[in-house]
Amino acid sequence: MIRFGLRLAVAGGREALTRLLVIAAAVAIGSGLLLTTLAGINAVNAQLTRYASIYPNASTGGDADPLWWSTREDYFHGQQIIRIDVAATGPDAPTPTGIRSTPGPGEYYTSPALRKLLAAHPADQLADRYPGRDIGTVGPAGLTSPDTLLVIRGGTPDEVAGLPLAMQRTTVGDTPALPETTMNLILGVIAGGLLFPLLIFVGTATRLNAARREQRFAAMRLVGATPKQISVVAAVEAATAAVAGTALGFILFYASRGAMADIPFTGMPFFPSDMSLGVLDILLVALGAPAGAAAAAQFSLRRVRISPLGVTRRVTPRAPRAYRLIPMMLGVAVLFLAIGFRPPTSDGQAAVFLPGLLLIMAGLILAGPWLTMVGARVMARYASRPATLIAARRLADNPKAGFRAISGIMLALFVTTVAVGVITTIVANRGPAPVGSTEAGQVSLYLPEDAPAAPDSLFTDLRSITGVRSAFAVRENPDWMSASEPGLIACAEIPSAYGRCAEGAAVAEVATGLIPFRESASSTRVWPAASVPLGELRQLPVMSIVVDTDGSAATIERSRTALETALPAFRVAPNVPGDFESEFANTLRGWEQLANVIIIASLTLGGCSLAVSVIGGLTERRRPFSLLRLSGAPVRVLRRVVALESAVPMLAVAAVAIGMGLLAAHLFLRAQMGYTLIAPEPRFSVIVVVGLAACLGVIASTLPLLERITGPETARSE
Structure with missing residues (x-):
């Protein structure tokens, strides 16, 4: 019966050939998109694994010399730059993934995307943040994406140990992928929304000319064919086209894999090698697609299995009832x-x-x-x-x-x-923040409690940058537990765009960056007076440094570079709202x-x-x-x-x-x-x-x- 089914499938005239081509095309598109979905899930997992290696946990087991490691974020034109500072404590210290050797003091590696960015902009906007000698490029194994902006800088153990978030590591590159339930949930829902039309398409194509085939199979039943034989013939006919379509689907997937990797499904593109398939994925599609087509063919012949005369018993089906709305209303x-x-x-x-x-x-x-x-x-x-x-x-x-x-x-x-x-x-x-708004032109650097004091020349250097309107420090309010705002500033230093002091006040209580959380800058805001005298204000520790600019990208990045150069041990990089x-x-x-x-x-x-x-x-x-x-x-x-x-x-x-x-x-x-x-x-x-x-x-x-x-x-x- 298998040989007979193959003969009917390929030698049944123009109608049979058309049906085979349509089924094969449907299965090819369906299996190609299914392979892309599975490869996309694998790519997300690979990306998350490398991301977790960039933000590792401390590891001190083993006999290797520890490697000091500090990961922080920087920004340039709204793009995130990942900055890793490392220092080897001995010859057996591990080497970060993606580079030849651990950089020494005054040396650094950059990703290809960051290297292009450094070459395309003046040094005082970006390159001056990373003084030293560029000794190489970070390879794909150390990057989450081809567009990742990453710099790995070397330093002395004492320097890196004093940086925020510093830790010691005796192994690198072995951090497991962090669970991302939200991402998996979105992928699952979207994959479901995509796979359902695929199943509809394959099922519709498999049922093409179902009535004519039912009549043909019913005639075979009348001359003595058993239901099992009819099922074998139908399954062979559908599986023949499905096998050809599945093979074509694999060809379509590998031909378009590079283009699909460029789509930023997670906000960043993938490496083409990330769009890979496991053995289970290949078997699932290679065996599942023909099996699904055969099952659809079997379902379409349910009337023939009841009776060879069941094809002629066509009656109006029962009308759907309103109870079908209940699940939707419950949701x-x-x-x-x-x-x-x-x-x-x-x-x-x-x-x-x-x-x-x-x-x-x-x-x-x-x-x-x-x-x-x-x-x-x-x-x-x-x-x-x-x-x-x-x-x-x-x-x-x-x-x-x-x-x-x-x-x-x-x-x-x-x-x-x-x-x-x-x-x-x-x-x-x-x-x-909207382009042109006051807060869009503000650069703020928030200092931790143990941060070194800002050099006096910093504010002079900031004010000398073309486009900078003002630069000032917000100091810590000693009464912040009972005060309305955590920071203090001299009333004479408050720019008019950020408000003014209460009548007769010399020192005002202000927000850390002069913009309250979830609010916008306002020239009509009246800041409350502080109890701290003006003469004692400069003796208080600096909480943040605020630079008010004209909002141009060049001025913002020059200000950010000046802040990072003067205070390299920042925990949170100077940022723009x-x-x-x-x-x-x-x-x-x-x-x-x-x-x-x-x-x-x-x-x-x-x-x-x-x-x-x-x-x-x-x-x-x-x-x-x-x-x-x-x-x-x-x-x-x-x-x-x-x-x-x-x-x-x-x-x-x-x-x-x-x-x-x-x-x-x-x-x-x-x-x-x-x-x-x-x-x-x-x-x-x-x-x-x-x-x-x-x-x-x-x-x-x-x-x-x-x-x-x-x-x-x-x-x-x-």
């Missing part, structure tokens, strides 16, 4: 309740939000046929043309079939709408880009599924359409029927999915962060509209087939 209710009862731990929050979102996703799929039926009945009630009435009646009679091909689009649009809505809102609330937020926003924008990629991919798959579904429906209804043409129905009416049957449910479920996605995103933001949803950027709407228009174009491209297959010769009695 919305869970997110509503989370607003007032948010668990305090991250695990507890995941236990609330994830089931709520999954309930909505499952509810959308379960409620899809009911929504299709309701929409079809409304369309039938207000139909004024024959085409509209015929399309509405057919959708109302079998809404499950009408919804099946577009269910992947519905789920993908929901997942990506939630992701884009959440990301857009977080970026808007936590993004960098928005540095930390900009880094976080860039990561989120990477996820937003990933969401946009998924929208395009899922809509493409949905369009392919629709095309296959429309073509399959046309070939299965050739005789009824031919009879309609013989009875006087114009071809344009039949084309309108086919277009309405596909387009109306697709547009309706797209609107429902996007609406539910925005609602779920708003409830999540309110419960988790207290934010109000901000509408996604116009490009999201453009991508959705263009994608849906492309799906409509795919449907339109199948309509010319209608006239060719519904000629008078098709209406003969069979």
Whole structure:
């Protein structure tokens, strides 16, 4: 029977060959995207492992000489620079990963991206922060990404031991990857939203011409074939195309691996080698894709297994009931309740939000046929043309079939709408300070309690930089426990853009950086008077140094370089309001880009599924359409029927999915962060509209087939 199934698969005429090609193409696209998803997960894990090695824990076991190690962050034009200071205490000290040897005092290694940055800007903006001799490049093994900005500087053991966060290490490069439950959760949800359209596409392609094949297999049953033999033939036929498609999927994956690695899924691109596949991944796809196609073929022949005459017993299926809305409503209710009862731990929050979102996703799929039926009945009630009435009646009679091909689009649009809505809102609330604002031009350096005193020449050097308006120190308030603000400053030094002192005060209580937390700079602010006399102010330790600039990038970076050169033992690098937020926003924008990629991919798959579904429906209804043409129905009416049957449910479920996605995103933001949803950027709407228009174009491209297959010769009695 296996040989017979192969013969039917490859020698069954043009119809069989077309079906094989469509199934192979569907499996190729599906397996290629599945391989990309698995490789992406492996790349994230590899990236996290190298990231953990850059931020290690102390290790003092073993006989090796300890290596002093201090990791800190710096910034340049909003980009994070990782700065590692090391010092070997003996000849057996370990060497940091990615470099030839541990740099000595006055030596350093840089990453390729940082090397380009150093060459592209004047030394007083960046290179002067790292005095000494550049002795080499950090290799990929020591970098989290090709775009990582990293410098590894050498020093004496006493120098590095005195730096913040200094530790001793006897081994390097063996730090395990840190668990990232949030990232894994996002990857899982997005992968689910992508894989579902893949399964829909493969299943739809496998069911192509299901009615014609059922008739052929039923005839084989009537001449003596057993259900088992029929199952073997169907499985061989589907698996043959699936094996070819899976092989093509592997070719597509390795051909596009470099381009996929450049997409910043985690806010930074991957090395192409990170997009690797394990043996289990390869076996999962190589065996799972053909097995899934064979299973879909088996499912499509369930009527033949009941009876060889079961194919002719076609009755209207039972209409879906309104109870299908219950899971979706439960999911919305869970997110509503989370607003007032948010668990305090991250695990507890995941236990609330994830089931709520999954309930909505499952509810959308379960409620899809009911929504299709309701929409079809409304369309039938207000139909004024024959085409509209015929399309509405057919959708109302079998809404499950009408919804099946577009269910992947519905789920993908929901997942990506939630992701884009959440990301857009977080970026808007936590993004960098607006360009041109007062705080965007402020450079602040916060000093720890044990920091050395700032040299007197520092403020003179800062004020001499072109574009610097003022430079001053905020000193520690000795009464900060009972005071309204933790810092002190002379009233004469407060720039007008940051407010003024109370009437008659000489010293004011101010915020550490002259900008209160979660507020903006204000020239109308009145700072409270301090009890410390002006003569005693300079005897207090410096809490922070604030430089007010004109906001130009060159002035900001020159000021930052001057601060770091004068006070190299900083714990937190001199920063501009928005540095930390900009880094976080860039990561989120990477996820937003990933969401946009998924929208395009899922809509493409949905369009392919629709095309296959429309073509399959046309070939299965050739005789009824031919009879309609013989009875006087114009071809344009039949084309309108086919277009309405596909387009109306697709547009309706797209609107429902996007609406539910925005609602779920708003409830999540309110419960988790207290934010109000901000509408996604116009490009999201453009991508959705263009994608849906492309799906409509795919449907339109199948309509010319209608006239060719519904000629008078098709209406003969069979």
